Amino acid sequence: MALKDRKKILTVMIVMALVGLFTPFANDFIRLLITQTLVLGILALSVDLLLGFTGLASLGQAAYLGMGAYLTAILVDRFQFGLGCDLSLILLMGIAIGAAGAAFFGLFAIRATGVYFLIITLALGMVVWGLANRWNSLTGGDNGINVMMRPNCGVDFSNDINFFLLVYIFFCLSLTAMYVLVNSPFGRTLVGIRESETRMRMLGYNTWLHKYLAFVIAGGFGGLAGVFWTHLNGIVSPEDVLLPISVDALLMVVLGGAGTLVGGPIGAAVVVFIREYLSTLVEWWQYILGGVYVLTILFLPDGLMGLMALVKTWRTDRSEKEGAEASSGQVR
Amino acid sequence: MMNKIFKKASVLAAVMTVAALMLSGTRTVQAEEIRIGFLAPLTGIFAQIGKDMRNGFQMYLDEQNGNLAGAQIKFIVEDGQGKPPVNVRKAQKLIRQDNVHMFIGGLLASTGYALAPVSTRSKVLYIASIPAADDLTQRQKQKFPYVVRTGWNSSQSTHPFGNWACDQGYKRIVTVGADYAFGHEVIGGFQKAFENCGGKIVQKLWPKLGTQDFGPFLPLIKKDADAVFTLMVGPMSLAFPKQYKAAGMKAPLLGGGTSADEFALPFMGDEAIGYVTALQYSAAIDTPKNMEFVKNYRSKYGKVPSYYSESNYTTVQFIHEVLKKTDGKWPGLEEFVKIVGTIQLDTVRGPVSLDDDMNPVQNIYIRQVTKKKNFGYPDEELWNNVVKTYPGVSQYWNFGKETFLKQPVYSRSYPPCDHCE
Numbered sequence: 001m002a003l004k005d006r007k008k009i010l011t012v013m014i015v016m017a018l019v020g021l022f023t024p025f026a027n028d029f030i031r032l033l034i035t036q037t038l039v040l041g042i043l044a045l046s047v048d049l050l051l052g053f054t055g056l057a058s059l060g061q062a063a064y065l066g067m068g069a070y071l072t073a074i075l076v077d078r079f080q081f082g083l084g085c086d087l088s089l090i091l092l093m094g095i096a097i098g099a100a101g102a103a104f105f106g107l108f109a110i111r112a113t114g115v116y117f118l119i120i121t122l123a124l125g126m127v128v129w130g131l132a133n134r135w136n137s138l139t140g141g142d143n144g145i146n147v148m149m150r151p152n153c154g155v156d157f158s159n160d161i162n163f164f165l166l167v168y169i170f171f172c173l174s175l176t177a178m179y180v181l182v183n184s185p186f187g188r189t190l191v192g193i194r195e196s197e198t199r200m201r202m203l204g205y206n207t208w209l210h211k212y213l214a215f216v217i218a219g220g221f222g223g224l225a226g227v228f229w230t231h232l233n234g235i236v237s238p239e240d241v242l243l244p245i246s247v248d249a250l251l252m253v254v255l256g257g258a259g260t261l262v263g264g265p266i267g268a269a270v271v272v273f274i275r276e277y278l279s280t281l282v283e284w285w286q287y288i289l290g291g292v293y294v295l296t297i298l299f300l301p302d303g304l305m306g307l308m309a310l311v312k313t314w315r316t317d318r319s320e321k322e323g324a325e326a327s328s329g330q331v332r
Numbered sequence: 333m334m335n336k337i338f339k340k341a342s343v344l345a346a347v348m349t350v351a352a353l354m355l356s357g358t359r360t361v362q363a364e365e366i367r368i369g370f371l372a373p374l375t376g377i378f379a380q381i382g383k384d385m386r387n388g389f390q391m392y393l394d395e396q397n398g399n400l401a402g403a404q405i406k407f408i409v410e411d412g413q414g415k416p417p418v419n420v421r422k423a424q425k426l427i428r429q430d431n432v433h434m435f436i437g438g439l440l441a442s443t444g445y446a447l448a449p450v451s452t453r454s455k456v457l458y459i460a461s462i463p464a465a466d467d468l469t470q471r472q473k474q475k476f477p478y479v480v481r482t483g484w485n486s487s488q489s490t491h492p493f494g495n496w497a498c499d500q501g502y503k504r505i506v507t508v509g510a511d512y513a514f515g516h517e518v519i520g521g522f523q524k525a526f527e528n529c530g531g532k533i534v535q536k537l538w539p540k541l542g543t544q545d546f547g548p549f550l551p552l553i554k555k556d557a558d559a560v561f562t563l564m565v566g567p568m569s570l571a572f573p574k575q576y577k578a579a580g581m582k583a584p585l586l587g588g589g590t591s592a593d594e595f596a597l598p599f600m601g602d603e604a605i606g607y608v609t610a611l612q613y614s615a616a617i618d619t620p621k622n623m624e625f626v627k628n629y630r631s632k633y634g635k636v637p638s639y640y641s642e643s644n645y646t647t648v649q650f651i652h653e654v655l656k657k658t659d660g661k662w663p664g665l666e667e668f669v670k671i672v673g674t675i676q677l678d679t680v681r682g683p684v685s686l687d688d689d690m691n692p693v694q695n696i697y698i699r700q701v702t703k704k705k706n707f708g709y710p711d712e713e714l715w716n717n718v719v720k721t722y723p724g725v726s727q728y729w730n731f732g733k734e735t736f737l738k739q740p741v742y743s744r745s746y747p748p749c750d751h752c753e
Contacts, residue, residue, distance in 0.1 A: 029429035143416075145419075146446065147449075149453065233421065237417050238416055286375070
């Protein structure tokens with residue numbers, strides 16, 4: 001492991017430690033927004049695995065969030081299941097249903113690349129929305145399903161601090177798991193596929209299988225985010241699996257910086273705070289959100305994470321220039 | 333020199349006056365502050381309705397200078413975008429950030445079903461001024477002890493309307509309604525009452541909420557029906573009668589209250605004349621109280637008030653009445669619900685009181701769109717002329733609470749369409 005990598009990991013760890021220490025003492029509403037950021041952060045991680053490391057832009061990631069979310073809500077609503085320590089089972093089932101859904105959809109989607117992949121994932125996402133919206137007897141249709149209370153397993157998660165800590169722990173676990181994954185031989189192969197699929201195939205890799213597995217893993221993380229999403233809001237509605245959530249997840253990753261892992265959660269934080277916090281202060285918050293997107297894409301193709309690199313090169317550039325000017329002055 | 337001193341003195345005097353004013357100002361703000369959160373769609377396809385809602389609320393507050401029986405009202409508006417999950421998140425903001433005593437509003441029935449659990453979970457009062465979802469005050473009432481409704485419930489107005497349709501001699505009616513909870517309940521109520529008195533619903537069509545092109549639906553409507561009953565919401569209300577008449581259809585139009593509400597009426601043309609709808613309010617109610625309300629509202633906001641405005645205006649009146657009884661003090665959550673349940677109000681829409689399940693008992697007006705001059709306005713305009721008033725209608729109509737609650741909530745499949753051909 002290179003020294004630079006170690007420094008980066010240390011920075012992320014310090015930031016996460018600060019978030020964990022600060023949030024329990026934050027204002028109630030800010031705490032809720034940080035929790036929301038972490039949940040969407042898990043979803044963004046799953047998108048980043050596809051977009052940043054495998055080169056697949058998925059526009060249907062909300063589908064897996066929706067599967068996890070609906071599973072949680074239906075089990076609570078119908079069977080009162082998952083309100084105690086069986087929450088741990090729900091978390092596993094959420095991951096499983098997201099992964100299973102992705103395993104099924106992946107059969108259709110992984111055949112395509114580029115724009116076609118985008119369109120197929122979009123279509124499959126809309127299928128899930130259609131089910132959520134029209135299968136009234138199971139999903140409650142347009143009304144969605146209300147979950148009146150959060151689980152209580154010795155620790156009462158209806159307390160926002162406890163719920164935050166739960167999500168926080170799972171976010172840290174997800175981030176670590178993703179980090180290990182993308183640095184494993186499997187992850188390096190994915191990057192290889194992103195760079196040149198033909199070459200990887202020529203080298204004897206089964207690229208279809210690699211992409212398929214990445215898609216399934218991403219689905220699993222989406223399902224996990226879904227379980228938290230239901231308990232965070234206390235409601236799951238077809239609006240939650242609709243296209244805008246998928247687009248948001250994709251944009252969060254682009255905003256933060258694809259292929260960086262931490263970029264997605266950073267993007268999630270920016271989007272959540274503009275949309276949920278700024279919107280309570282000014283009515284024209286949508287222009288700001290739009291402006292941030294446009295400016296990032298125009299000037300920071302590598303996202304907000306690219307900002308640091310940019311500042312660094314700018315500074316070395318300037319010092320070199322100054323050095324050059326100084327030396328030219330000497331000549332004169 | 334003199335000039336300079338004079339200047340200094342005048343500056344000093346000004347500063348002192350301002351300080352004095354500020355001091356006296358702070359002294360009057362001793363009154364209790366009551367924080368009210370308000371959720372309305374201010375962006376998206378329902379933005380215009382959201383403005384009507386907010387304006388109605390704001391108008392009452394302005395009339396009282398933001399002071400209800402001595403309590404200072406802090407009015408905080410949030411944009412719910414007409415989406416249930418967004419409304420929930422904004423309600424959580426109002427509760428956690430602004431520490432509101434109550435939150436009010438939401439538009440769609442689905443939003444009502446989403447917001448009510450928030451009130452239970454957070455132990456904060458929720459006043460459903462618009463969401464009409466039946467079960468909030470019926471089968472699920474015991475889950476929501478802190479929900480008070482000041483508007484109406486979906487099937488309340490169409491129960492008497494069903495009887496009215498029988499009285500007109502209609503036998504066979506086709507329904508076309510927005511495909512979501514509110515549409516199912518409004519149409520379900522109409523069907524139940526209409527079939528109870530001998531009518532038959534022969535066809536039910538369900539366009540998606542927000543449909544603007546009814547081309548695929550109009551040819552399906554049975555030509556031999558005596559009337560077509562519609563339930564349109566928001567922009568759908570404008571589109572339907574225009575396309576209906578353009579398609580050369582002749583059967584008279586009946587509808588739920590939102591199909592020809594004053595929200596849409598000023599933008600409709602002659603195609604709407606004759607449209608009969610039922611609701612607890614019409615801007616054309618011929619009482620001095622309503623005339624004054626319409627005139628004030630119109631001069632302030634430039635349009636005739638819709639029921640969205642009236643209902644929120646009346647909601648503040650309810651809060652005002654409670655605070656009058658408590659001398660401007662916040663009585664506490666349970667106590668507020670108890671007091672509001674005992675109130676009998678003379679409102680713009682007529683006499684209103686709440687039943688045991690916190691749903692209004694009120695007049696239902698059968699209204700026919702008519703072109704006429706009204707309230708001394710110079711131009712001929714479309715008004716919802718009241719043709720019949722059913723006084724004191726409760727959410728259970730004449731079915732009786734016990735028997736009514738035994739049947740399931742109205743839905744896409746209930747009541748079953750036994751006479752569909």
